[in-house]
Amino acid sequence: MNTIHCQNLSKSFRGVPAVNGLNLEIPAGAIYGLVGPNGAGKTTAIKTLMNIIQPDSGAAHVLGCDSRLLGPEQFARIGYVSENQQLPDWMTVGYLMQYLKPFYPTWDDSRADELIRQFELPPGRQLKHLSRGMWMKASLASSLAYRPQLLVLDEPFSGLDPLVREDLIQGILDSADETTILCSSHDLAEIETLASHIGYMDRGILRFSEEMSNLTSRFREVEVTVEALFTMPPNGQWPVRWLRPEIAPSLVRFVDSGFDPRQTDADIRELFTTVSNVTVNPMPLKSIFVTMARSTSKGNR
């Protein structure tokens, strides 16, 4: 059962496509990290899913409901936190929680108190007098206190110091058992610690979307030491899944985006006749995305 399901979702602004044929499936219970560079279309995709803006074409279903028809019933089960959101700044933290409570049938007072304690939020202070980190914590607390089925976070860590990020991640993870989470970010380190699934968007297109374990297992940095002088083979002989090749006289380095120990070894033996050593290293998410981003931009050029 998918909590979010998109088909060919597109949205343009003045003829410039922000989201282009997005196909996305987020299974229930997943923590989905939507990553990509600035301007990739992540925020537009999320706003379309949240019925904040209307798609030009395609369809999306959120919690089984057409995103264009999302209303109070669905929003009572959705938490949405965005760096761009305008909270009623005149409210104190305590009044914000008190005000929101009647909107949510599943509001949990003890959870709300726990979140305020956990985030060390001052209940009597107005939101406008909170630091950016505290403001974001208040926003998150007000979206977790009713134990939403879906939590949508749009760039929640942007501009926050590491301690606040850690607190936010802890708060999000504490809710992960009962909540499907969609979190957009260009902060890969945080997403790596959070996400069970990952999608990469660039220029409005979802380049890939898969489970985090699959992604990290299929990307490897490979270094091949050769005895004889190596030159780049002609087109067609270099495997397409080998990205970002770097060639020195006796060393060839590349990223294998479809790592399979046997296949990779066979391909290396076929292409490099005098292999003296092969080193295969797992890659952090950041390196994977740098590779993806560079390969994509090179491909587009």
Place this chain on the structure above:
Amino acid sequence: MSQALHIFRKDVRYLRLEIAIFLALAALFAVDSSGQIAQALVVILIIDAIHLTSRAIHAEPIPGAGQFWTTRPYRWQSLLIAKLLLIAVCVVAPIGIARVAKLVLLGYPLGASLVPLIWAQLLLFAALLPVAALAALTSGIMEFSVGMLALAVAYLLATFVLPFAARIVRVWPVSVEWLHESAVFFLLTVIAGIVLFWQYRYRRTSFSRGITTGGVIISAAVYLVIPASAGLIIETWLSHGTVPAIEIQPDTSRKVSLPGRSAQDLSSGLTRIPLAIAVQNLPDGDEVAVDGLTLSLDWSDGRHWDGTASVTGSESKNGRASIAGAIAVPDRFYSISAPVHIKGSLYFTLFGDAQSRTIPFTNHPTNAQDGLQCFNGLNSQAHTKSAGDRGGPPVDYTEDFSSYFCRTFFGWPSRLVYAKAGDLESGFTRLVSYSPFPSGLDLDSSDARYTSLVTARGAISGGINEVTIVTRKPMVHLHRDFDFPSVRMSDFLIDTRVFAMPRRPR
């Protein structure tokens, strides 16, 4: 409804300072009725009401993609009701309470004032809907202020600049002006209702702005383009009274002096020629008030002229009304002895069903019928006296004289009003609106008028003990066409020998 109340309570808390200021202003409005301060207070109250309304709407702005409430389980109906409730409770109700206090302080009867009071409150609420709609199209006070400014400029253009530039000044008679104003008010209120619904239901700001712009243009067109004659026709059409078999004849028994020429006449090369017509077979006791008189003049030598006559006087007695008027024609058409074929249209109203109430003649306002409160008071009139033989500049001075006043709280009633003392009857101004509504939109629609009753009766010092206030209500609005095949303007003049073709001033 509980969600609406919840949001309403939040807004009251949010706007408590603004609400407190508005309540203080409303309290001042209730107790103060002193001339210019009261007028300034009304302006401040209106501005504050607009401000409070926009602030309430902007607590949950509609346009924009970063609004907090759009991803919370708000029901649009609850949000809209909460905002309307705040306008009703924190803006309209305080004004209502202030009006009640004012009524009590001024000694008006509350029971008789209830219907106009409720109507005035409803109108005030409706008038704030366009303000709320504009606020719903904007995301903050700056955008809203720019929108208000744009509307103000559009209003000034439509009311003053364009009509003069395009020479399409549409001066509507006071009697039917209510139709003109009601049409525009109704249009704007309906558009506001549509915009509010559309914005709160669908949040389609671009579309709503398109509707608003279209609506404002249509309203301006209605205001500018529709001629006064349309108002007269509609008023007649709406009238349901019994229509008597009325005859219209030239009234050669009535002699008038040659009408004067206004500065505008002089600059336009126009001369006014007189006309008197008689309306016969009126029901006994009914009085005629002319709403419009259009004439088409054809001379035997082929000259032709169409125009609207101004009515200079009318008298009703024994089932017959005599109406004196004048029509401006070009100087070259001036010919008072040549026979002319006159075709005309007369729009008029029969006033009847006289009601009277006798009240003591005092300096203290006393309640009469139809919301009138009458008293003997001092009237001031400014004069300028030339220095005469002494030389030097002219001297300004004010003359105070006793007059008999009637005042109302919710605007002058659609009645002809007379004050009668003994055998002397004196009417208040005949400029009355035929509006069927019990009150108008003005925050302060109080009106005071006076008659020369006391001045005329002044010779009998202390001779008046009581005054009878007589009112006649409009019974039926009529339109009659008439055709006088051959009349001479000289037939209506006091003495034609003394009049020659007036010279144009050098």
